[in-house]
Amino acid sequence: MRAADDIQDRGLTTDMATTRLRLEGPNELPRAGSRSVFRIVLEVLREPMLVLLLAGGFVYLLLGDRTEALILLIFATFSIAITAVQETRSERALEALRDLSSPRALVIRDGARVRIAGREVVRDDLLVLEEGDRVAADAILVDATDLQVDESLLTGESLPVGKAVGVSQAEAPEPSDARSPGGEDQPYVYSGSLVIRGSGVARVLATGTHTEIGKIGQSLAGLDIEAPRLRSEITRIVTWCAVGGTLVACLVVVLYGLLLGGWLEAMLAGIAVGMSLLPEEFPVVLAVFMAMGAWRIGKVGVLTRRAAAIETLGSATVLCADKTGTLTENRMALAQVWLPSGEAVILEAGKPVSDNCRKLIETAALASAPHPSDPMEVALHNARDTFAPAESSGTTPIHSYGLRPELLAMSNIWDDGQALTISAKGAPESIIRLCRLSADATQQVLKAVEDMATRGIRVLAVATSTAPDRQWADSQLGYHYTLAGLVGLADPLRASVPGAIAECRRAGIRVVMITGDYAATARSIASQAGIQDGEVLVGSDLEALDDEQLAERLKRVTVFARIMPQQKLRIVQAFKARGEVVAMTGDGVNDTPSLKAAHIGIAMGGRGTDVAREASALVLLNDDFAAIVQSARLGRRIYDNIRKAMAFIFAVHIPIAGLALLPLFFGLPILLGPIHIALLEMVIDPVCALVFEAEHAEDDVMERAPRDPAERMFSAPMLAWSIMQGGIAFAMLGGVFLAKTWAGTPEVEVRALIFFGLVAQIVALILVNRSFRASLRVAFLRKNAALGYVVVAVVCVAGLVLLLPQAQALLMFGSITWGDMLLALGLGIGLLLLLEVCKPLVARAMSSRASSTYRKIGSA
Numbered sequence: 029m030r031a032a033d034d035i036q037d038r039g040l041t042t043d044m045a046t047t048r049l050r051l052e053g054p055n056e057l058p059r060a061g062s063r064s065v066f067r068i069v070l071e072v073l074r075e076p077m078l079v080l081l082l083a084g085g086f087v088y089l090l091l092g093d094r095t096e097a098l099i100l101l102i103f104a105t106f107s108i109a110i111t112a113v114q115e116t117r118s119e120r121a122l123e124a125l126r127d128l129s130s131p132r133a134l135v136i137r138d139g140a141r142v143r144i145a146g147r148e149v150v151r152d153d154l155l156v157l158e159e160g161d162r163v164a165a166d167a168i169l170v171d172a173t174d175l176q177v178d179e180s181l182l183t184g185e186s187l188p189v190g191k192a193v194g195v196s197q198a199e200a201p202e203p204s205d206a207r208s209p210g211g212e213d214q215p216y217v218y219s220g221s222l223v224i225r226g227s228g229v230a231r232v233l234a235t236g237t238h239t240e241i242g243k244i245g246q247s248l249a250g251l252d253i254e255a256p257r258l259r260s261e262i263t264r265i266v267t268w269c270a271v272g273g274t275l276v277a278c279l280v281v282v283l284y285g286l287l288l289g290g291w292l293e294a295m296l297a298g299i300a301v302g303m304s305l306l307p308e309e310f311p312v313v314l315a316v317f318m319a320m321g322a323w324r325i326g327k328v329g330v331l332t333r334r335a336a337a338i339e340t341l342g343s344a345t346v347l348c349a350d351k352t353g354t355l356t357e358n359r360m361a362l363a364q365v366w367l368p369s370g371e372a373v374i375l376e377a378g379k380p381v382s383d384n385c386r387k388l389i390e391t392a393a394l395a396s397a398p399h400p401s402d403p404m405e406v407a408l409h410n411a412r413d414t415f416a417p418a419e420s421s422g423t424t425p426i427h428s429y430g431l432r433p434e435l436l437a438m439s440n441i442w443d444d445g446q447a448l449t450i451s452a453k454g455a456p457e458s459i460i461r462l463c464r465l466s467a468d469a470t471q472q473v474l475k476a477v478e479d480m481a482t483r484g485i486r487v488l489a490v491a492t493s494t495a496p497d498r499q500w501a502d503s504q505l506g507y508h509y510t511l512a513g514l515v516g517l518a519d520p521l522r523a524s525v526p527g528a529i530a531e532c533r534r535a536g537i538r539v540v541m542i543t544g545d546y547a548a549t550a551r552s553i554a555s556q557a558g559i560q561d562g563e564v565l566v567g568s569d570l571e572a573l574d575d576e577q578l579a580e581r582l583k584r585v586t587v588f589a590r591i592m593p594q595q596k597l598r599i600v601q602a603f604k605a606r607g608e609v610v611a612m613t614g615d616g617v618n619d620t621p622s623l624k625a626a627h628i629g630i631a632m633g634g635r636g637t638d639v640a641r642e643a644s645a646l647v648l649l650n651d652d653f654a655a656i657v658q659s660a661r662l663g664r665r666i667y668d669n670i671r672k673a674m675a676f677i678f679a680v681h682i683p684i685a686g687l688a689l690l691p692l693f694f695g696l697p698i699l700l701g702p703i704h705i706a707l708l709e710m711v712i713d714p715v716c717a718l719v720f721e722a723e724h725a726e727d728d729v730m731e732r733a734p735r736d737p738a739e740r741m742f743s744a745p746m747l748a749w750s751i752m753q754g755g756i757a758f759a760m761l762g763g764v765f766l767a768k769t770w771a772g773t774p775e776v777e778v779r780a781l782i783f784f785g786l787v788a789q790i791v792a793l794i795l796v797n798r799s800f801r802a803s804l805r806v807a808f809l810r811k812n813a814a815l816g817y818v819v820v821a822v823v824c825v826a827g828l829v830l831l832l833p834q835a836q837a838l839l840m841f842g843s844i845t846w847g848d849m850l851l852a853l854g855l856g857i858g859l860l861l862l863l864e865v866c867k868p869l870v871a872r873a874m875s876s877r878a879s880s881t882y883r884k885i886g887s888a
Contacts, residue, residue: 593617679757
């Protein structure tokens with residue numbers, strides 16, 4: 029007992045602190061598991077898509093096709109660099125959290141105050157807390173004077189909380205799971221929180237990973253970012269296509285050599301078929317679409333840290349929105365005043381108020397610090413500047429009474445040259461006591477307080493008095509006060525939020541609020557925001573639910589209140605377990621685990637912490653919640669356009685591969701060699717990567733329900749439609765090829781005719797796949813600058829081939845008549861018209877299929 033008392037007075041000795049530091053470790057988060065840039069690059073290089081890009085580039089290089097090889101290698105290098113940079117930035121999340129949790133600290137050791145590195149703080153150290161200090165460890169107060177602490181990093185709530193010394197805190201037990209950040213008059217302070225006002229001394233209870241912020245760091249380290257489903261699916265398709273193409277190419281070489289005896293021609297045929305089936309466009313499309321998507325989304329104020337999250341956001345079914353700083357502006361503002369006459373006035377900027385309201389606002393500001401740092405006092409000063417600017421000058425405070433535990437009110441005495449006026453504000457119960465109100469008047473005030481509190485408004489009472497002289501009373505109770513009224517302060521809702529949430533509802537995205545604030549406040553904000561009515565689940569009730577019971581409650585709950593960080597993470601994981609695609613917004617350290625665990629973590633860029641930004645996939649640079657909806661729209665557009673590009677790729681490779689194989693079955697010379705296919709790929713690659721990426725969104729893009737997460741991009745209807753397009757194109761070209769060949773047309777002329785016919789059909793396939801449902805007229809009129817550039821380039825290249833004999837010799841083309849050119853053009857136009865006739869029927873079939881897999885709007 030003697031030793032404990034000695035520690036309480038003089039702190040730890042240097043030897044004791046050194047021993048504990050050695051036994052218990054430093055006050056910081058562990059550094060194990062961090063990855064170097066070199067290790068990250070090696071992991072990226074193991075991605076099958078990048079391996080295929082590199083392998084394809086080297087194959088083309090060996091074949092002497094340097095242009096195609098250079099294009100593929102540039103794409104591969106670009107993808108590696110971008111991915112490595114993003115992964116490296118993600119690794120910084122724990123570093124940022126570690127720096128935040130280990131500030132410098134002022135401690136008492138050997139009876140003297142010494143400043144040490146935060147990592148050297150140990151259990152039972154005495155922390156000296158002063159205004160502006162960052163708390164270095166979880167601790168319990170042994171002394172405090174008007175101490176207020178900002179715990180928003182842990183709770184997400186913008187207002188500081190008051191702290192008070194409990195009974196016999198020197199003998200207080202170690203922290204238990206029952207205590208948690210937030211709430212008034214707790215004796216505990218937490219690592220990473222900030223002292224806003226006052227001072228105190230606290231005994232350290234926990235350091236490092238045992239602190240509340242350390243527990244968040246541990247949960248963050250234990251979470252893995254989920255692999256993007258789209259990338260996984262494309263990797264699987266690409267791998268199968270590559271394996272299949274290689275087997276077919278080998279089979280062509282063997283069959284050609286055995287049946288026709290020309291092994292050199294057999295090798296050329298095999299290479300041509302392999303190149304026609306090599307699906308290098310798939311990873312190129314994904315890389316370009318994601319990079320361009322990040323650029324486009326940046327134009328609306330959203331920073332993309334993981335590009336795959338853009339597409340995933342388009343399929344989000346649940347958006348978990350943090351209240352403070354996300355739905356609200358994370359600042360206090362005067363929302364309502366109440367006068368003793370019973371008049372309640374809701375304040376709006378630009379709306380005039382009565383003289384009595386202005387006088388009340390002026391009194392409340394005069395009762396605050398002249399240069400405030402407290403958010404509520406700042407709000408009162410701002411309100412005076414807005415509603416009562418003419419009353420705000422000419423006086424100086426000459427005496428003040430501060431808040432006391434026994435009387436939660438403060439008063440400032442001002443000398444205006446005529447009288448000594450007293451302005452007071454504080455808790456309604458304390459001001460009622462100062463004003464000595466009757467029972468009826470007290471009930472009237474308390475009813476007004478309750479009415480405002482149920483709408484999430486924090487209420488202060490305001491009173492005035494006069495001092496007869498400068499012989500100041502011992503306390504505020506020595507004066508007779510008159511009630512001036514009540515002022516209600518709230519964190520205002522962002523103006524863009526109701527419209528954004530309404531659009532989310534139309535798009536089938538369910539919005540739920542998760543906050544550490546009280547249930548009444550949360551319900552009020554949810555109602556203002558337009559979040560659909562539902563149940564409110566508080567953290568204590570959630571803790572009593574098992575996983576099965578929680579899954580059942582998730583169907584009905586729209587507001588989660590008094591939620592702790594671990595509970596946020598559990599909510600996100602419970603939604604994911606139900607098969608939802610979860611987007612989570614947040615700005616504080618308390619949001620970090622759930623941001624990382626969600627499919628799409630969205631952090632606030634302006635008010636958010638570095639830790640939250642590093643753990644997120646998207647960052648709202650202007651903290652504009654409405655940008656999330658624009659991002660979801662863009663995500664759906666990207667997904668649609670990727671499907672269009674993939675459908676085009678499947679379709680266009682069928683006639684190319686078919687024409688490479690067709691001569692083999694009829695014992696005819698090779699029609700398309702590697703150089704022809706390489707030239708065609710130079711048309712196909714920019715079409716896939718640029719033209720389809722630039723396509724505008726479908727008209728109903730935000731009127732559909734989110735797609736089912738289990739739905740595959742390469743669905744059976746899509747594959748059937750692509751095969752149908754490619755099959756018809758091949759049948760038309762193959763028929764012309766055989767007819768011309770059997771009619772005795774020279775081989776070089778047939779090759780030229782079929783090549784140009786194939787180019788015309790590629791353009792037709794582009795127009796057909798630009799929209800799922802739009803008519804041919806709309807396809808022509810819809811603006812797409814990239815398509816115009818590609819068409820001009822194709823026409824120019826075709827013109828050069830027709831005009832330059834050297835180019836014709838290189839491609840083994842003969843002269844082509846005007847009749848054959850019209851025939852080639854007719855092949856493209858005929859395919860376009862035929863497929864346009866079929867498109868409405870196919871669209872209805874695909875819509876019917878989609879309706880059985882898409883979620884119904886408003887469900888979930």
